[in-house]
Amino acid sequence: MFNDLPVEPSVSLPQTEIGKVTVSQSALKGIGVEKGVMRRDPSDVIKVGDLYYVWYSKGHLSHGYDATVWYATSLDGKDWQEKGMALAKGAAGSWDVGSVFTPNIMVAEDRYWLFYSATSKEYFKGFGPDSKIGIAVSDSPDGPWERLPTNPALKNSDNPADFDSHLVDDACLIVRDGKYWFYYKGRQLGKSPAETQMGLAIAEKPEGPYVKHPENPVIPGNHEVMVWPQGKGVAAMIGKVGPAEIVESILYAPDGIHFSKTHDVVRGPVGGGAYRPEAFADSAKGKIPEWGVGIRTRGRSQLPCIHRFDVSE
Numbered sequence: 001m002f003n004d005l006p007v008e009p010s011v012s013l014p015q016t017e018i019g020k021v022t023v024s025q026s027a028l029k030g031i032g033v034e035k036g037v038m039r040r041d042p043s044d045v046i047k048v049g050d051l052y053y054v055w056y057s058k059g060h061l062s063h064g065y066d067a068t069v070w071y072a073t074s075l076d077g078k079d080w081q082e083k084g085m086a087l088a089k090g091a092a093g094s095w096d097v098g099s100v101f102t103p104n105i106m107v108a109e110d111r112y113w114l115f116y117s118a119t120s121k122e123y124f125k126g127f128g129p130d131s132k133i134g135i136a137v138s139d140s141p142d143g144p145w146e147r148l149p150t151n152p153a154l155k156n157s158d159n160p161a162d163f164d165s166h167l168v169d170d171a172c173l174i175v176r177d178g179k180y181w182f183y184y185k186g187r188q189l190g191k192s193p194a195e196t197q198m199g200l201a202i203a204e205k206p207e208g209p210y211v212k213h214p215e216n217p218v219i220p221g222n223h224e225v226m227v228w229p230q231g232k233g234v235a236a237m238i239g240k241v242g243p244a245e246i247v248e249s250i251l252y253a254p255d256g257i258h259f260s261k262t263h264d265v266v267r268g269p270v271g272g273g274a275y276r277p278e279a280f281a282d283s284a285k286g287k288i289p290e291w292g293v294g295i296r297t298r299g300r301s302q303l304p305c306i307h308r309f310d311v312s313e
Helices: none
Strands: 019-026 038-040 046-048 051-059 068-075 080-087 101-107 111-119 131-137 168-178 181-189 197-203 227-230 233-238 249-253 259-267 290-296 305-312
Touching: 038 305, 051 080, 051 101, 068 101, 080 101, 080 197, 101 168, 111 168, 131 168, 168 227, 233 259
Parallel strands: 019 259
Antiparallel strands: 019 305, 038 051, 046 051, 051 068, 068 080, 101 111, 111 131, 168 181, 181 197, 227 233, 233 249, 249 259, 290 305
């Protein structure tokens, strides 16, 4: 699969000037603050007909490890209507019985592919994060969703030395060169969440199998995964986790693998999901997203909710 992918040393953009983007935040109706309710980890936003769609974790614990996947729709990206649960926890004894959370969406072959993280244990029953990533598919963004029998689609590595030997989480998908590029975050055994890094897996079909790239990790940091096609390459927005030289930045890779910094980011989103109209078009016309949704937290007195972010250059 990787015979046609570049494996030469990293290709960096000319670093004559680093740009800057500023992110503003605003409250949302319908999926914002609600007493006793946690909403977090929103997917990227897609538009189907006149409606925007977003999926997210919903539960009662701030960290999201008691969650199921819910969804909402909007005509304007600001006033949302929660539509209901999209994906419940798995059956007793399954790999996804503990929690299903951090969803993301891909549109391919006229179907909707819902990627989700999951744990095999409930939070209060000998819990230790052991997340893997599965896929459910539907002919409609409103469901019903059918889990693939080949799940989990992406597992943590069996090699303790690998960057993703403890867990994998937080799928973000694009279509590139006619293939399905699956960016994700991984954590190594014995490492802390602050040492999370980003990996890449690629498939010929939307359902997989997804094969991890031999040059993983492709980005040496980032606790959330937000990527998009940008021109002929791929860009990623990095949050507050990672080496100092890349935090709060946008990175760009002409080949989707070897990234270098192009922008500083001011007040970037937490756990952001972007509206990326070219994500699955394979058009080479993508650009920095103008808006999206992310996690809003206000300390222990308020459970996480979802709010909107807007990006200006």
